Amino acid sequence: MGSLLREYETLFVMNPELGDDAVQSTIDRMKGVLEKKGAQVLREEAWGKRKLAFMVKKQPRGTFHLLHYVAGAGTVEELERTFRNTDQVLRYLTVGNGPVSDLEARRAEVEKVVREAEARRAKAEEERKEREAREALEGASDRSHDDYRSRDDRSRDDRSQDDGVQDAGDDSSDESMAEA
Numbered sequence: 007m008g009s010l011l012r013e014y015e016t017l018f019v020m021n022p023e024l025g026d027d028a029v030q031s032t033i034d035r036m037k038g039v040l041e042k043k044g045a046q047v048l049r050e051e052a053w054g055k056r057k058l059a060f061m062v063k064k065q066p067r068g069t070f071h072l073l074h075y076v077a078g079a080g081t082v083e084e085l086e087r088t089f090r091n092t093d094q095v096l097r098y099l100t101v102g103n104g105p106v107s108d109l110e111a112r113r114a115e116v117e118k119v120v121r122e123a124e125a126r127r128a129k130a131e132e133e134r135k136e137r138e139a140r141e142a143l144e145g146a147s148d149r150s151h152d153d154y155r156s157r158d159d160r161s162r163d164d165r166s167q168d169d170g171v172q173d174a175g176d177d178s179s180d181e182s183m184a185e186a
Contacts, residue, residue: 011076011106012130013048018089018098019068022055029069032094036073039088045077046109048116062096074116 020032033050040047053070062068082100089098107114 007027011109013080013083013103013106013112014043014074014100015103016073016075016082016085016098016100017070018073019058019062019070019096020094021063021096022065022069024069024094026093031072032092034070035092036088037086038076039085040073040075040081042088043077043081043084045075045081046113047073047075049074049120065096067094076109076112 016036018036020029032080033052037047037050049072051072051074053066055069058066058068082102086098086100091138095141
């Protein structure tokens with residue numbers, strides 16, 4: 007490859023009201039532009055629908071998608087021209103990550119990073135489920151203990167209220183006797 011290749015990441019936000027087919031056709035269109043210009047897609051991530059920090063084209067939410075690719079000169083300009091001419095895309099941002107000398111080595115490196123990230127996500131999800139199960143068990147035992155304690159507290163409160171009522175009754179009868 008005679009031209010200098012550079013690594014890029016492009017994040018684009020699509021209209022949230024688009025159906026799954028329309029979202030996929032927009033993504034395929036953008037990937038087609040990259041393929042036509044000779045770019046190699048290293049990674050692609052669908053981030054799904056998210057709330058925007060501010061309204062963009064009267065939309066509070068958007069469907070996010072990330073493309074990570076290696077391309078030659080002129081590819082980013084063509085991709086961004088396509089974004090500007092596509093009504094489904096609300097906003098886009100392309101970041102250059104620098105030149106790439108060995109495409110296959112870079113591809114292997116990106117795949118390794120993706121696998122490690124997936125492993126971290128899976129581990130975090132497993133730990134979260136274990137923690138929730140543990141908390142559910144602890145919560146159940148705490149609740150049963152609270153039920154017994156609250157019964158005791160209620161019976162103790164009932165007795166003290168009964169005592170207070172009797173004392174108040176005794177006081178009032180004493181006062182009425184004193185007045186007579």
